[in-house]
Structures are given as C-alpha cells and as structure tokens.
Amino acid sequence: MTTAHPLRWTRADAEARDASDPLAPLRDQFALPDGTIYLDGNSLGVLPRATAARVQQVVTEEWGRGLITSWNRAGWIELPGRVGDKIARLVGARPGELVVADSTSVNLFKVLSAALAIARADAPQRRVIVSERSNFPTDLYIAESLARAHDLRLVLAEAEDLPALLADRPALLMLTQVNYRSGRLHDMAALTQAAHAAGTLTVWDLAHSAGALPVDLHGAQADFAVGCGYKYLNGGPGAPAFVWAHPRHAERFWQPLAGWMGHAAPFEFTPDYRPAPGIGRYLCGTPSVIGAAALECGVDTLLAAERLGGLAALRAKSLALSEAFIAGVEARCAGHGLQLVTPRDAALRGSQVSFAHAEGGYAMVQALIARGVVGDFRAPDLLRFGFTPLYTRHVDVWDAVEQLRQVLETGEWREARFQQRAAVT
Amino acid sequence: MTTAHPLRWTRADAEARDASDPLAPLRDQFALPDGTIYLDGNSLGVLPRATAARVQQVVTEEWGRGLITSWNRAGWIELPGRVGDKIARLVGARPGELVVADSTSVNLFKVLSAALAIARADAPQRRVIVSERSNFPTDLYIAESLARAHDLRLVLAEAEDLPALLADRPALLMLTQVNYRSGRLHDMAALTQAAHAAGTLTVWDLAHSAGALPVDLHGAQADFAVGCGYKYLNGGPGAPAFVWAHPRHAERFWQPLAGWMGHAAPFEFTPDYRPAPGIGRYLCGTPSVIGAAALECGVDTLLAAERLGGLAALRAKSLALSEAFIAGVEARCAGHGLQLVTPRDAALRGSQVSFAHAEGGYAMVQALIARGVVGDFRAPDLLRFGFTPLYTRHVDVWDAVEQLRQVLETGEWREARFQQRAAVT
Known part of the structure; x- marks a missing residue:
C-alpha cells in the first residue's frame, strides 16, 4: 500500500x-x-445484481402464479417487518422496532405527530420545533405543515446555533443526521443528550446516514427516526422508506395515519381502530410488495459487509x-x-x-x-x-x-x- | 349464442x-x-403479460444503466401524472386532475383533511362525518383518526339509512362506491346530489369500482376521490393508489402531507412550502417508480378495452x-x-x-x-x-x-x- x-x-x-x-x-x-x-x-x-432476478420472481411467480395466496405463502405480509429488522442492524435498532413503509415524508409526518403529541402531554407549554435551516426541504415542509395545524412555531437555525436554541426548551429537535447539502454530520449522541437535558424530544432523519456510516439509535437514546430506502440502502427509485420509534415511545400514541395495516388485527375487519403493538402501528396502507422486495436486496448488499468489518x-x-x-x-x-x-x-x-x-x-x-x-x-x-x-x-x-x-x-x-x-x- | x-x-x-x-x-x-x-x-x-418486461426494463435499463439521469431521461418525474391521466379516463376525470401516489389510506387522509378544512371554512358548525358501517376498515380508521384530531363525530349507518342522515347536514359524506363486503353499488350521482343539497361534501373511495364499471366523477359532481391500484387496475401487490380533487377544490387547501414532490418547484429546494398548482399538491414524497410503472401496465389493460366498447x-x-x-x-x-x-x-x-x-x-x-x-x-x-x-x-x-x-x-x-x-x- x-x-x-x-x-x-x-x-x-x-x-x-x-x-x-x-x-x-x-x-x-x-x-x-x-x-x-x-x-x-x-x-x-x-x-x-440480485435485484432484477428477485423482482422478476416477485412479479412472475409470487404475483403471477401465487396471486392472492402469496400474502401468506410468499410472506408478503411479513415484508415490512422482515426488511425492517435487517435495516435495524444498520442503525442500532433492535428486532421488531423498525418497519419499512410509505415514503420518508409520510413517515416524518407520523413520527412528528407522535413526538408532538407526547410533548403536548408532557410539556404543553412548549410551542417550538427546532430544525436546521438547510435541512432537506421535505422535512421542513412536513414540520411546517404540522406546526401550522398545531399552532406551533418552526424555528430554523444554522448547525452551530442549534445547541444554544435548546436553552429555550423547544418541544422538538428535528434533524437530518447528515446534511444533504454540506454533507455535515451531526453528533447524534451529543445533540440528543443536550436535547433531553432540555426536556426536548428528538426526531432524526437518517436519509444520508443509514447505510453510509455507523448509526446507533439506542446508543444515542434517540426518540424517533425515519430514513430513505433508495440512497445508501440501494432499494431502487422511490423505494419504501423506514420508520423507528424508541420502545419507550412506540405505544404512547396512535399516529394519525391510522391505516388498516397498522391495526392490531387487520383481517378481523373491525370498524374501530385498535393500533398494533409497538412499531406495527406505524404501518398504514397495503405495503408496496415489489418495492419492499427490491429494497431487501439493497439492504442485503450492506449486510454482506458485516463479515468484512x-x-x-x-x-x-x-x-x-x-x-x-x-x-x-x-x-x-x-x-x-x-x-x-x-x-x-x-x-x-x-x-x-x-x-x-x-x-x-x-x-x-x-x-x-x-x-x-x-x-x-x-x-x-x-x-x-x-x-x-x-x-x-x-x-x-x-x-x-x-x-x-x-x-x-x-x-x-x-x-x-x-x-x-x-x-x- | x-x-x-x-x-x-x-x-x-x-x-x-x-x-x-x-x-x-x-x-x-x-x-x-x-x-x-x-x-x-x-x-x-x-x-x-406486459408487466414483467416493463418492470425488468425499469430495473435493469432505467435504474441500472440510466441511474439518476432517468428522472429526466426516462420520464420518472412525470409518472404520477402520466399514469394519473390514464386512470382519469376510467373514472370520468380530466387530464391533469388525478395523480398516482402513496396508498389509498394515505390519500384518504389527504382528501379527508382537505374536505374537512373546506367544510370548516364554509360551515364551521358542522361536526359530523357520515359513512357506511361496513365501509372498508381503513376508510373508517382514517376518518376516525381525523375526527379525533378535529373534535368531530364519525357517524356510521347502513346503506339505506344514509340519505336520511343527510338531513342533519353533516360536514362530509365518505363512501366506498362499491361495498367491499356486500358488493353493493352506491348511486354516486344521486348521493352526491343529495349531499350537496344538504351542503355536505363527498369523498368517494373507488377501490372496488375504478376499472370495474363506468365511473363519472365529473358527471356526479363529486368533490374528492381516491382509489386503489392493485385491484381492478391490475397494478400489482401494494401498487400505488390514486387521488383526485374536483378542480373547484384542488387549490383551496394545502393538504397536510406537504412533501417535497407536492411543492410548486421541488428542485429549487426552498425552505418554505409553496404547493404545486392543482392536484400536483397531493403528491408527497418521492414516487415509487417501479410500482408506478407496473401500475401503468395494469391500467393499459383496461384502456385496451376502449376500442371494444x-x-x-x-x-x-x-x-x-x-x-x-x-x-x-x-x-x-x-x-x-x-x-x-x-x-x-x-x-x-x-x-x-x-x-x-x-x-x-x-x-x-x-x-x-x-x-x-x-x-x-x-x-x-x-x-x-x-x-x-x-x-x-x-x-x-x-x-x-x-x-x-x-x-x-x-x-x-x-x-x-x-x-x-x-x-x-
């Protein structure tokens, strides 16, 4: 060398x-x-390389031949959790804590709604969401939308000014761990610790960190996280995203996108919503099977590195x-x-x-x-x-x-x- | 014969x-x-039959070889609108009024939020959403979630009792046009007319009617509609869904899932949300490209019937x-x-x-x-x-x-x- x-x-x-x-x-x-x-x-x-054949298998065999029976026989119903468990290994989450679902934007709406509800219950006087001025726009737009709906303020600052803003004890700190513009990496553990010291909950977008570098959600004691399937996870264009809630929060709130796949027993077809235990309630509609299967191939390329360090x-x-x-x-x-x-x-x-x-x-x-x-x-x-x-x-x-x-x-x-x-x- | x-x-x-x-x-x-x-x-x-080859093309050529350039060169960015325009032909909507996005559940959240906001602006005293007791559970769960958030009541009734409930002048009538259990078909035109006579907005779920029978959203003067891509549209398991808003409503409200793809200029990356004109604002995150391409093949099987009646x-x-x-x-x-x-x-x-x-x-x-x-x-x-x-x-x-x-x-x-x-x- x-x-x-x-x-x-x-x-x-x-x-x-x-x-x-x-x-x-x-x-x-x-x-x-x-x-x-x-x-x-x-x-x-x-x-x-594995993706094309796997997608073809899902399309021609599982869908084409298995048709509706593939929900059981090909394990489609388990895909969001199975692929979620694999992603969990990349971000310091535990099995059963993370699911693949929807888009990053939609998942942000779920976790911000949950975090705000918890903040409202624990500290109703807090009216501010803090984020980085150059955070990815969809994060800011979704936060802006929720701020408008709940009469909160979204306060944006430069990265270096974020710790100081915690002194005002905001309800929420929402950050993308690696900034999509500058490539700057936030210290998740330090910022989460500082946020918690101020009684502030944290929501982390791992779009540019999951699969790119070691992420340790539990080590950092993070509160909520979402991430993208089509960047470092190699899931394909518009791949499903993922969502994680710390177990201490997962069951505290019914996130508002209360679709049937987040129900405790979707195939009982009951008229009343009863959320699934744990992170399962963060599922919403019918999952994108082809998308989740392609994403699994992408995640597997990262898991293949486990034996190499x-x-x-x-x-x-x-x-x-x-x-x-x-x-x-x-x-x-x-x-x-x-x-x-x-x-x-x-x-x-x-x-x-x-x-x-x-x-x-x-x-x-x-x-x-x-x-x-x-x-x-x-x-x-x-x-x-x-x-x-x-x-x-x-x-x-x-x-x-x-x-x-x-x-x-x-x-x-x-x-x-x-x-x-x-x-x- | x-x-x-x-x-x-x-x-x-x-x-x-x-x-x-x-x-x-x-x-x-x-x-x-x-x-x-x-x-x-x-x-x-x-x-x-066309789907496997088309999906393979998207995966191996457009994604595999074209990579990021395919957003422009393969027209990925136009997929939600292009496939939406094809579905519009099946449901009595006009070009540019309907987009493919997310799941039916997520789209229901968008249109119910919009319809409730319009109702709140026009008739703030109205506090009731009416639906059918045996409506598909995800519809009821999403409506229940929004009712809880906005301090409204979700009132459920048997199909034959729905017209009488309109006398109480509810904010919203939300129905699946064909009931998933009984297969009973509601008269969209008559119920919409009765609803409008009571000052009530209508939200139609076309999951079991789009592609199964003639639907005429404009003829019925319907207010909002969503539908499913994987049933009669043959889009594949967990295919993207679709969403339509009557042009008289489309721009009246910023639906809360304000993701970057619904922004007027997503690639300006501005920190403030500015909704796209028309139905474009009902997009949210990055679209599922493989899913939308497969859905297009499914919709094409129905358009092939146009020359046969x-x-x-x-x-x-x-x-x-x-x-x-x-x-x-x-x-x-x-x-x-x-x-x-x-x-x-x-x-x-x-x-x-x-x-x-x-x-x-x-x-x-x-x-x-x-x-x-x-x-x-x-x-x-x-x-x-x-x-x-x-x-x-x-x-x-x-x-x-x-x-x-x-x-x-x-x-x-x-x-x-x-x-x-x-x-x-």
Missing part, C-alpha cells in the same frame, strides 16, 4: 489502494454501468475516499473558484463532498455527466459528490478529479449545451 | 357465450396461471357473469345454507358476489382454493367472488359453481385442513 499523502497521489497510488482494499469484493454485488463513475449514490443507490470498515473507506477527493480537487483543480463546503474534519463529514461555485455549479455537473462522472447539483450553487464505500474505488476518485480538472481547464462547462436546465436537477 | 336462462345453463351454453364474447381477446393480455379460476381480482388483480361493455359482461354465478349457485348449490348478500338488482351490484355462511365460510373458501377456484373470505362469514370482466370467462363461472357444488355436496370443507386460519384471510 502507498503511504503518499493524498495531495501527491498518482493514479498508480489509487490503484494500489484498491488492490489492498479488503472491502473491494463488495463492488461485485452491483450492476454498475460501463464507462460511468457514479458519485451519486447519496441520491439514488446503484442496482444490486461492517459499517465501521465502510465508514473508514468512505472517509478515505472523500478525503482523497477533497485533497485531489484542491491540488489539481485549484484556481477555478471551487469552494469546499463540506467539513474538512472527518468527524463532521458524512459520505459526500460538496463544493460551491457561484457561477458554474450546474453546468460543471452537466459537463462531468457528459464525461461519464455522475454527481449532482443542488441549487443554487452546489456540486455534490457521494462516495458510497460499497462500490466506489479509489481509482474512481482519482479519475473523477481528473475529469473535473479537464472540465475546468478546457472551460467546456461554459458551452450552451451544459447550461440547459432539466426538470430534475 | 344461447338464450337459455342462466338457471338452466349447461357448460356448453357458457362456452357458447365465451365464443361470441367480443371482449374475449382481452384475456390474452394476462398471464393467468394454469389450472386456476381466479375470482379474486377485486382483492389483487392478475399479472398483465370500454367500461360500458366491460360492465355489461361483469353483470352477465355475476348474474350467472348467482343463478348457478342458487340452482346447483341449494340446500347448503348459502345466503346471497349481494343485491340481486344489477343496478345495485358492483363486480363481485358475496354469500354468507354462518358456519363454514372460511373453510369453504379454503376448500375451493384447494380445487383451484380462488375467491376470498371476509370475516365473520362471507364467501366473496369477484368477476373481473377483462379476464373472467363464462365457463369459469360455470366451473366455479361446479367446484363449489362439489365442496358442499362432499362436505369436504369440514375437514380440519380447511379450518386452519392463515395470517391473511
């Missing part, structure tokens, strides 16, 4: 790192398209990749106006790196995509690159930096074809 | 009906399992099938205690037939399934059979009656193996 500082790496150094990477075989689990360096697994994870090993690799990228861009792409937005301190960094460019962010990302390097753009000015340790190699980092260097040196990003905005950015 | 009364049909008569059925070619669209007579399309529609022709066939089943059971299975629950009057009948049997309902359904005739059981006593006109033949009806006759005459349903309850019934 090379010991050269990342600033002075050559491509051969990167190749040597890959050759000695014990996690390298995990990449074979994925159907990566030829000629693409994919640095957007933080937006949509890559297709696992698990998320701790993946985390170490992810940080090595993002550090190499930062160093490479700063060494080889200097003088073009890129400003590092992601914390340089590894302890504060998730699994992505963002640079700001006031003028050219969008076009530079488009020019990179045309060269086969897929990152994404986040308005108004961010170039965002995700380093999913399951399938990203050191050589991919080296090559991505090289392509970015060429985009900048040629100035090709100024061409009109790269300025044209698409519907989804 | 035979003109024999259904009570006196022979199997040859049924075969003759099928031979002269102009809708018969539609059955070729489906991958029906050999040796099964499937009378449960009202619970889970059959797999269309469309839903009017399908409705005529469905009624012929259910009438033949009722007549056949009453003629050939008499004396075994089966009581017809479904209205004999075709104008009051959806696309299913239910019989009650106090003692043996569950076991009889199991014995039939063992013989390859798949209906289902609804606690406590209903044997339920759906007659999906797209793929059910007259000869299937004849054979199903024959199998039921043998189950009853042999008494085999009393065997212990048919009494064992499964998780899903």
Whole structure:
C-alpha cells in the first residue's frame, strides 16, 4: 500500500489502494454501468445484481402464479417487518422496532405527530420545533405543515446555533443526521443528550446516514427516526422508506395515519381502530410488495459487509475516499473558484463532498455527466459528490478529479449545451 | 349464442357465450396461471403479460444503466401524472386532475383533511362525518383518526339509512362506491346530489369500482376521490393508489402531507412550502417508480378495452357473469345454507358476489382454493367472488359453481385442513 499523502497521489497510488482494499469484493454485488463513475449514490443507490432476478420472481411467480395466496405463502405480509429488522442492524435498532413503509415524508409526518403529541402531554407549554435551516426541504415542509395545524412555531437555525436554541426548551429537535447539502454530520449522541437535558424530544432523519456510516439509535437514546430506502440502502427509485420509534415511545400514541395495516388485527375487519403493538402501528396502507422486495436486496448488499468489518470498515473507506477527493480537487483543480463546503474534519463529514461555485455549479455537473462522472447539483450553487464505500474505488476518485480538472481547464462547462436546465436537477 | 336462462345453463351454453364474447381477446393480455379460476381480482388483480418486461426494463435499463439521469431521461418525474391521466379516463376525470401516489389510506387522509378544512371554512358548525358501517376498515380508521384530531363525530349507518342522515347536514359524506363486503353499488350521482343539497361534501373511495364499471366523477359532481391500484387496475401487490380533487377544490387547501414532490418547484429546494398548482399538491414524497410503472401496465389493460366498447361493455359482461354465478349457485348449490348478500338488482351490484355462511365460510373458501377456484373470505362469514370482466370467462363461472357444488355436496370443507386460519384471510 502507498503511504503518499493524498495531495501527491498518482493514479498508480489509487490503484494500489484498491488492490489492498479488503472491502473491494463488495463492488461485485452491483450492476454498475460501463464507462460511468457514479458519485451519486447519496441520491439514488446503484442496482444490486440480485435485484432484477428477485423482482422478476416477485412479479412472475409470487404475483403471477401465487396471486392472492402469496400474502401468506410468499410472506408478503411479513415484508415490512422482515426488511425492517435487517435495516435495524444498520442503525442500532433492535428486532421488531423498525418497519419499512410509505415514503420518508409520510413517515416524518407520523413520527412528528407522535413526538408532538407526547410533548403536548408532557410539556404543553412548549410551542417550538427546532430544525436546521438547510435541512432537506421535505422535512421542513412536513414540520411546517404540522406546526401550522398545531399552532406551533418552526424555528430554523444554522448547525452551530442549534445547541444554544435548546436553552429555550423547544418541544422538538428535528434533524437530518447528515446534511444533504454540506454533507455535515451531526453528533447524534451529543445533540440528543443536550436535547433531553432540555426536556426536548428528538426526531432524526437518517436519509444520508443509514447505510453510509455507523448509526446507533439506542446508543444515542434517540426518540424517533425515519430514513430513505433508495440512497445508501440501494432499494431502487422511490423505494419504501423506514420508520423507528424508541420502545419507550412506540405505544404512547396512535399516529394519525391510522391505516388498516397498522391495526392490531387487520383481517378481523373491525370498524374501530385498535393500533398494533409497538412499531406495527406505524404501518398504514397495503405495503408496496415489489418495492419492499427490491429494497431487501439493497439492504442485503450492506449486510454482506458485516463479515468484512461492517459499517465501521465502510465508514473508514468512505472517509478515505472523500478525503482523497477533497485533497485531489484542491491540488489539481485549484484556481477555478471551487469552494469546499463540506467539513474538512472527518468527524463532521458524512459520505459526500460538496463544493460551491457561484457561477458554474450546474453546468460543471452537466459537463462531468457528459464525461461519464455522475454527481449532482443542488441549487443554487452546489456540486455534490457521494462516495458510497460499497462500490466506489479509489481509482474512481482519482479519475473523477481528473475529469473535473479537464472540465475546468478546457472551460467546456461554459458551452450552451451544459447550461440547459432539466426538470430534475 | 344461447338464450337459455342462466338457471338452466349447461357448460356448453357458457362456452357458447365465451365464443361470441367480443371482449374475449382481452384475456390474452394476462398471464393467468394454469389450472386456476381466479375470482379474486377485486382483492389483487392478475399479472398483465406486459408487466414483467416493463418492470425488468425499469430495473435493469432505467435504474441500472440510466441511474439518476432517468428522472429526466426516462420520464420518472412525470409518472404520477402520466399514469394519473390514464386512470382519469376510467373514472370520468380530466387530464391533469388525478395523480398516482402513496396508498389509498394515505390519500384518504389527504382528501379527508382537505374536505374537512373546506367544510370548516364554509360551515364551521358542522361536526359530523357520515359513512357506511361496513365501509372498508381503513376508510373508517382514517376518518376516525381525523375526527379525533378535529373534535368531530364519525357517524356510521347502513346503506339505506344514509340519505336520511343527510338531513342533519353533516360536514362530509365518505363512501366506498362499491361495498367491499356486500358488493353493493352506491348511486354516486344521486348521493352526491343529495349531499350537496344538504351542503355536505363527498369523498368517494373507488377501490372496488375504478376499472370495474363506468365511473363519472365529473358527471356526479363529486368533490374528492381516491382509489386503489392493485385491484381492478391490475397494478400489482401494494401498487400505488390514486387521488383526485374536483378542480373547484384542488387549490383551496394545502393538504397536510406537504412533501417535497407536492411543492410548486421541488428542485429549487426552498425552505418554505409553496404547493404545486392543482392536484400536483397531493403528491408527497418521492414516487415509487417501479410500482408506478407496473401500475401503468395494469391500467393499459383496461384502456385496451376502449376500442371494444370500454367500461360500458366491460360492465355489461361483469353483470352477465355475476348474474350467472348467482343463478348457478342458487340452482346447483341449494340446500347448503348459502345466503346471497349481494343485491340481486344489477343496478345495485358492483363486480363481485358475496354469500354468507354462518358456519363454514372460511373453510369453504379454503376448500375451493384447494380445487383451484380462488375467491376470498371476509370475516365473520362471507364467501366473496369477484368477476373481473377483462379476464373472467363464462365457463369459469360455470366451473366455479361446479367446484363449489362439489365442496358442499362432499362436505369436504369440514375437514380440519380447511379450518386452519392463515395470517391473511
């Protein structure tokens, strides 16, 4: 293995790192398209090789041949809990505490409703939900909606000002553990402890942390959590999301999306709602079977890392990749106006790196995509690159930096074809 | 074609009906399992032949190769509206008025919230939601949840008592157009007219009518509607559902599940929610792409009927099938205690037939399934059979009656193996 500082790496150094990477075989689990360096697994994870066959089995055998009997015979009815138990292993939750259901947005509505109801019961004078100003919009919109309905205030602040706001004893602190823009990682344990000291409940969105780094919900004594199935969990576009409530809260409240699958006995078809025990009551409608089956394949790609050091090993690799990228861009792409937005301190960094460019962010990302390097753009000015340790190699980092260097040196990003905005950015 | 009364049909008569059925070619669209007579399309529609290949394309090409670029290049972002526009053609809605999203339960929460907010604004003294006592439980649970949150009362009544309850001028009338137990069809136009005369808004669940019979939301001047993707629309297990709001209501309210996909400009990532125009604001989280693509294949099987007379022709066939089943059971299975629950009057009948049997309902359904005739059981006593006109033949009806006759005459349903309850019934 090379010991050269990342600033002075050559491509051969990167190749040597890959050759000695014990996690390298995990990449074979994925159907990566030829000629693409994919640095957007933080937006949509890559297709696992196992998924296509599994989805085909669900469609043609379980649905096509088994039809309605597959609810029992193929175990469809158990999917939300079975896949949930697997995700629980990635986020420090215990079996039976976490289910796969709906979207992150819908699950946020459930847990925020529950947390607010508990806060209302325990501390009715508290009227504030605190969150980060640059939290992912859907989190803010759902919180805003509930704040409006319950006559509360949603107070937004910069990350560094959050602890001070706890002094005002808000009802709720709602954060995404890794910020989708900056890639900054919050200290879940410290913030939860500070929140609890202020009598404040915590709701964590794990969209950019579940599957990307070790998460320990129980260790942090977190109150509620939700997360996304289609980013680091590789569940496919629009995969079902997940929801967790600490056992001390799970049965304290009937969350308002009281659909039949959250009923204690859905097939008794009783007219009165009686919530299922524990996290089961956070289910709502009929689960997306194909989606949950695909998600299970994605989660399995992470569980395959358990024998290789698990998320701790993946985390170490992810940080090595993002550090190499930062160093490479700063060494080889200097003088073009890129400003590092992601914390340089590894302890504060998730699994992505963002640079700001006031003028050219969008076009530079488009020019990179045309060269086969897929990152994404986040308005108004961010170039965002995700380093999913399951399938990203050191050589991919080296090559991505090289392509970015060429985009900048040629100035090709100024061409009109790269300025044209698409519907989804 | 035979003109024999259904009570006196022979199997040859049924075969003759099928031979002269102009809708018969539609059955070729489906991958029906050999040796099964499937009378449960009202619970889970059959797999269309086109679906497996389309799902595989989404998984391996659009996701696997296109990755994140498929949101634009494969049109994923337009799926909820594109499939919604196709469903609109089946339910008397107009392009741009209906979207595919979430589950029926979640969509019910959205439209009930909206309808209650409008009622609160226009008639704040109204405190009652009226529904049918035997409405599908998820509808009642969601309504109960909102009633609890808004200090309203949910009043349940038998179908025939609903018009009288409108005299009390409730805020809302929420009904499933075809009752999931009895198969009774409500007169949407008449009930909506009566509701409006009382100043009451209507919310219709089309779970057992969309795709089963002609629905005319605009003709009925309905206020809100939701529906299910996996029954008569053949979208697959847990397929996304749909939601419609009359244009006069669509923009009057910000429904509370204010996720980012319902924002006017989701990719501006602004911290403040600004709802999309029209029905777009009824989207919430990231849509299930695989689920929506499969649903589109299912909806296409119904649109294929448009050149053959469309839903009017399908409705005529469905009624012929259910009438033949009722007549056949009453003629050939008499004396075994089966009581017809479904209205004999075709104008009051959806696309299913239910019989009650106090003692043996569950076991009889199991014995039939063992013989390859798949209906289902609804606690406590209903044997339920759906007659999906797209793929059910007259000869299937004849054979199903024959199998039921043998189950009853042999008494085999009393065997212990048919009494064992499964998780899903």
